[in-house]
Amino acid sequence: MVRSGQTGLRQDTQGAPEHGESKSKQKPVANRLYQTSTMAALLDAVYDGETTLDELLQHGNFGLGTFNALDGEMIVTDGVARQFRAEGVAAEVPGSLKTPFACVTYFEPEQTVSIDEPLDKAEFEALVDRLVGNPNLFAALRFTGLCEKVDTRTVFCQCHPYPPMLEVVKKQPTLTLNAVQGTMIGFRTPAYMQGINVAGYHVHFLTEDQKRGGHVTEYKVTRGTLEVATISDVDIRLPRTQQFAQANLSPDHLHQAIQEAEGG
Template sequence: MSKRVRLIAKILLGIALYMLAVLASAAVVRAGEADPGRDTLWQVSTIDALLAGVYQGAVPMAELLRHGDLGLGTFDALDGEMVVLDGAVWRVRADGKATPVPADETTPFAQVTPFEADFSVTLEGVGSLAELAARLTAALPSPNMFYAVRAQGAFELVRTRSVPRQAEPYPPLKAVAASQPEFTLPATSGDIVGFYGPPFAKAAGVPGFHLHYLNAARDAGGHMLDVRFAGPVTFELDTTTALTLALPATPAFAAVDLAPDREAELKRVEQ
């Protein structure tokens, strides 16, 4: 082999080794990176639009579940409270009964995420929803992130509410909530699911903890209004660093006035 050929061979070998090193390095980086879709809160519409009476369904359940397996929300015409758990969707109607939801049902407002717990907190002796929220907030690494929440346990009492299906012209949510059906579930076991929103989440979502409940029999639940623990309960939390808003392409959303500050309305509705 001539000197020239040997030189060319060395150059080609060096290039090949360099490319292999680059590819290997890139593979390591990709393997170590978090999938951004796995830490995203995917939300349909905004809470202010829901408060203003935008109840027309915009996204079907089949599409919603492409973006997460845990979450909450409501349905077309405000027809009940939504619980998304383990990739299945449940509706708690105005009579307090929970039923599975078909894939073609639509939602005007919902939040979901692919739930993967990052840390857990075990609490006991909790005597109210306000106490639960305060103790969970104190356990958060930072109040400035979103967190998905799931807990399974036994409860001395869970108090919930739902909302009845509405007819057009839709009233604002505060008018619906003024006569909302409420339910008391004594000595119940089941799952709490929901989200913590940071203080800056207002207008888009719910600041603080927004929690829904589904009992172990999967036949009752709703939006949580109060809770008392029967023993220790472990809460799993998933730090969620991204928010994707899917805004409804509907005439109602396009026309609604979202300029007013509805923070006071939200507090009344959530209580």
């Protein structure tokens, strides 16, 4: 049954104050998506970006992504960035690290529901879809509670010349967590944004003890709290690197390639 209601590296940077207002009192804009580069670029081995984590966290305290050289998965919770590396082990990271692809926001839930019965991946996503309503807008989601199982993967650091992402994911370490408490966060992206981002659901998981997790490929939630927010304000920053300039961002079978890369 579902019951509804309304409602490491740490940097809580606020937006510029309006005239006559101190910066300390100015709240950041909630539920605005800030994104670095595109998923199509990552698919074509554009694994080096220009944005540091310090810069990224000026735009959000909640999100996900990866690191330069595809060195593991990123999760940002409560303004803290963590890196999942081999076997899904999580660690806080310095703000000097850079990212080739990441999405963050200042997450403020617009709807909250209590889940007290098992929901598989398809059922969970259908619930989020009903709560959001509009299929043509982005959404941010956070589930906190008990999962019957969570299947994760972690990409690993690459060396030049970088191989395409579909080659990398064939060798990626995977992990299954059973009867685990934790937090699953991420975004739902409209279908027409495929290639810019990951159409559909892109979520990462962090255990309650903040020690394990990664990019989620399959899961079943048992009970907990689901929070969602709709996003209609999107800021995409594209790199000016030579690598990005030479990337093929409109390859054949883009949709199928992203589904394979993301484990969808």
